[in-house]
Amino acid sequence: VITRPDDVFVVTTPKAGTTWVCQIVHQLRCLEANYIGEKDNYDEINCVVPFIEMAHDCGVDVDAEQVANPRVFKTHAWYPQCPKGSRYVWVVRDPEDTAWSFFNFFQGWLFEPGEVSLHQFLTEFVFARGAPTSDMNNASFWDHLISWWPHRQDEEVLLVFFEDLKADLPGTIHHIANFLGWCTNDEGKLNEATQKASLEYMLQHSGQFDEHILKKERNPHMGLPLDAGFGQSKVREGTSGTGGKNIPVDLKEKFDQRWKQVEKVTGCATYEEMRQKHGRSMRQKM
Numbered sequence: 001v002i003t004r005p006d007d008v009f010v011v012t013t014p015k016a017g018t019t020w021v022c023q024i025v026h027q028l029r030c031l032e033a034n035y036i037g038e039k040d041n042y043d044e045i046n047c048v049v050p051f052i053e054m055a056h057d058c059g060v061d062v063d064a065e066q067v068a069n070p071r072v073f074k075t076h077a078w079y080p081q082c083p084k085g086s087r088y089v090w091v092v093r094d095p096e097d098t099a100w101s102f103f104n105f106f107q108g109w110l111f112e113p114g115e116v117s118l119h120q121f122l123t124e125f126v127f128a129r130g131a132p133t134s135d136m137n138n139a140s141f142w143d144h145l146i147s148w149w150p151h152r153q154d155e156e157v158l159l160v161f162f163e164d165l166k167a168d169l170p171g172t173i174h175h176i177a178n179f180l181g182w183c184t185n186d187e188g189k190l191n192e193a194t195q196k197a198s199l200e201y202m203l204q205h206s207g208q209f210d211e212h213i214l215k216k217e218r219n220p221h222m223g224l225p226l227d228a229g230f231g232q233s234k235v236r237e238g239t240s241g242t243g244g245k246n247i248p249v250d251l252k253e254k255f256d257q258r259w260k261q262v263e264k265v266t267g268c269a270t271y272e273e274m275r276q277k278h279g280r281s282m283r284q285k286m
Helices: 018-032 095-106 118-126 141-151 162-167 169-180 187-196 199-204 212-222 242-246 249-266 271-285
Strands: 008-012 072-075 087-092 157-161
Touching: 008 018, 018 072, 018 087, 018 162, 018 169, 018 187, 087 169, 095 118, 095 141, 095 242, 095 249, 118 249, 141 157, 141 249, 157 162, 157 169, 157 271, 162 169, 169 187, 249 271
Parallel strands: 008 072, 008 087, 087 157
Antiparallel strands: none
């Protein structure tokens, strides 16, 4: 993609609240531009917020104009592979919750329930990932986080924690709006963005957040039935802590071992410590 200074990239590891924040940023973008009439009339969120890694597969021209300006993109790229020269809302989530959500996203699409165990999925997929070996690979959760961490306080980067969205959606949306400079003095628009990003609203419109376009394009190439994964929305309860309750005990030790990579860079012994440390530093900065 040929970037513009006012472009916005929603950057996450998979299953860290990507769809949620894409909906938030899309709503704020359209409300700021007073593009009210058709902003909710889209087939699927990727139609209005292109997923740059999969845009070609879905026939999307990433350099085209979008439904409103500025343009907004979604990516799972770690820092070295992410297009530069724009603004970035970087979203992170607890690694165990992320892994649990990843498993549930693939189950019923890439494999049938019961066909692959959680233990197998974590061992052969989540923990098998490391630094990308090509532009077609995503980084592991840990490599992704390490790559972006040194840039967390760059002027063009805003770090958002999934757990803060859960705890205080209106406040976090205000924080995102202030960073982007959109709707900052219009409580009516901010309230509408909050309502359209609520769990209740997104569940009622779950077909707009289910990746059906990507699945339709990719399924034949993966040897899957054309409708594999259809009707399986990405909008779930989005709870925090569920992953830890389901992760096998022996694999919790592997999560702790992989976190040591992060601790060397952040100085934080746990994810929650990292979240609290960043939150304090951001409050002091503000």
